[in-house]
Amino acid sequence: MTLSRKELGDRAEEKVVEFLVARGAMIVGRNVRLGMLEIDIVARLNELILVVEVRYRSEQAWTTGLSSVDLGKRQRIRRAGERLWNRRFKNDSSAQRMRFDVASVTFSDDQFDIEYIPAAF
Secondary structure, rough: OOOOOHHHHHHHHHHHHHHHHHOOEEEEEEOOOOOOEEEEEEEEEEOEEEEEEEEEEEEEOOOOOOOOHHHHHHHHHHHHHHHHHHHHHHHOOOOOOOEEEEEEEEOOOOEEEEEEEOOOO
16 A cells, blocks of 8 residues: 555654654644644653654655755744744743654654754754
8 A cells, every 4th residue: 555645744754753752752743834834743852842743764765854944944844933932832931942852763664763962044
């Protein structure tokens, strides 16, 4: 059975959510819309707010998921993070800072591999 791009993206995000929760993070939101911008995963690790961009690739892909986060994508994610901070966390004294992370999920049959880069940009 071949999964659609949407199904693969959802599966990759779910694997990253499991990865984060296993490391003590609390998931605040998924696919958070901020106007025309979107954040794949927003998580909280104590006073740290994590903005996580999730990319996925098949084992046969020519490029890695990490290399697909180009300058334009990083700028959009930063703008989304700034909007999120101003709307949700600016006045929350328990939220001290925000970090932008990238997770790349590679699928091979029923196996997967997560490459997680904290403070990616």
